[in-house]
């Protein structure tokens with residue numbers, strides 16, 4: 001079943017470069033590519049080498065870096081772009097062309113018959129140049145394209161021979177039911193791989209990706225923290241969480257899950273954003289339990305309220321501590337969860353402050369976090385204010 005044989009096409013260095021805050025230098029790109037390869041993604045997709053001279057050079061450098069992940073580059077379905085892509089030495093080329101009436105009318109201006117001719121021409125040329133190159137053909141804005149148009153172009157392309165078809169929900173309009181229909185329809189017609197690329201404008205990106213696999217897709221596009229055009233695509237961490245919930249052993253075997261937090265932090269720093277509090281796996285509240293009934297059960301058996309084991313990701317769970325019965329070991333856990341470095345002595349003093357504060361007023365986790373941050377920032381001299 002393809003659901004167990006899925007591949008990740010990690011597109012932080014292509015879709016992610018289209019995020020408003022992203023402007024990766026060559027060094028950044030190498031760092032990201034190395035980290036993704038270490039994490040274990042099967043493919044890394046790079047920005048079109050036709051975008052700029054530096055994009056071309058970076059593509060060549062990364063393609064020849066000897067990464068464990070296969071390196072793909074993503075270009076428009078045009079002979080000029082295909083030539084440039086071939087010169088980069090990438091192991092695969094992802095071709096894309098718009099098929100919705102919006103894109104045909106307002107972007108490239110071609111009729112469907114011209115789209116089909118173009119696709120066949122470019123793929124046949126590439127196939128002749130490099131018989132072993134991994135080729136993908138994708139229809140942009142697939143879910144606002146006529147299904148009959150899509151299948152006409154897919155069948156024409158299938159005659160030429162392609163390794164993978166791409167179905168792209170470019171605008172985030174698809175729902176799982178629609179994805180299931182389209183992917184399973186294509187699955188019945190072709191033997192090649194099927195890749196799904198889904199945007200998250202209406203919050204369905206991860207569910208759509210998972211449903212695509214259920215319908216027979218083989219490859220899923222992700223980016224770290226989901227960065228991309230607008231609010232981005234299926235996030236790597238969120239997709240990993242979904243697949244882990246489906247088949248824990250498989251996901252643990254395929255990927256170095258403990259490296260996920262570093263990946264998220266690296267991208268957050270590079271593009272100047274914070275990791276959202278409710279982010280999959282690495283959000284600060286992802287493994288936080290508060291209600292007494294939850295806390296009690298969690299202490300007895302974590303799986304009562306957790307489908308993801310934080311330990312598998314090198315993380316720890318957190319149980320509410322903002323009260324007078326707290327202990328310094330629990331406070332220490334919280335400091336670690338926040339990534340703060342504090343000595344045991346400091347933590348014991350902070351715990352005493354928390355207890356004193358709780359005698360005065362109702363506390364919440366923000367009070368404890370604020371105190372921890374103040375101490376970590378070296379402002380413990382002002383610590384007496386905490387007792388106010």
Ligand SMILES: [Zn+2]
Pocket residue numbers: 015170197199228229233
């Ligand atoms: Zn996209």
